[in-house]
Amino acid sequence: xxxxxxxxxxxxELKGKVKDEKGSFLVVYDFSGRKNPKEFYNQIFELVxxxxxxxxxxxxxxxxxxxxxxxxxxxxxxxxxADVRIFKVEKEVFMEM
Numbered sequence: 001x002x003x004x005x006x007x008x009x010x011x012x013e014l015k016g017k018v019k020d021e022k023g024s025f026l027v028v029y030d031f032s033g034r035k036n037p038k039e040f041y042n043q044i045f046e047l048v049x050x051x052x053x054x055x056x057x058x059x060x061x062x063x064x065x066x067x068x069x070x071x072x073x074x075x076x077x078x079x080x081x082a083d084v085r086i087f088k089v090e091k092e093v094f095m096e097m
Contacts, residue, residue: 007046010075018071024089025070027062029082036060040080047072063089 031037036059044062048054053065054073064070070086077084 005046006043006076006079007050007072010072010079014071014075018068021067021088023066024092025064025067026057026087026089027064027070027073027077027084028087029060029074029077029084031060031080031082034081036082037080040076040082043076044073047076 044054047069052069052072054069055063057063062073064073067086067088074084074086
């Protein structure tokens with residue numbers, strides 16, 4: 001039997017601890033002067049493959065649908081040593097130029 005994927009371990013660890021909430025969330029992280037580990041991005045891709053809606057806004061900001069997915073992404077960031085914050089998007093405003 002092979003090793004479990006990190007995203008599977010994470011889901012098991014957080015099971016029952018996260019109440020999902022609908023809506024959009026911003027997950028903002030900072031690796032404090034260190035290079036962002038490529039493994040972190042590989043794990044984000046695994047979340048997307050699992051069906052979570054995760055969209056990169058800029059290098060250290062992701063727009064995520066649902067609190068559960070935002071919490072999973074934050075957990076991954078912390079696992080790889082980032083400082084992470086989650087913000088709920090109350091209203092998205094787009095202004096055409």
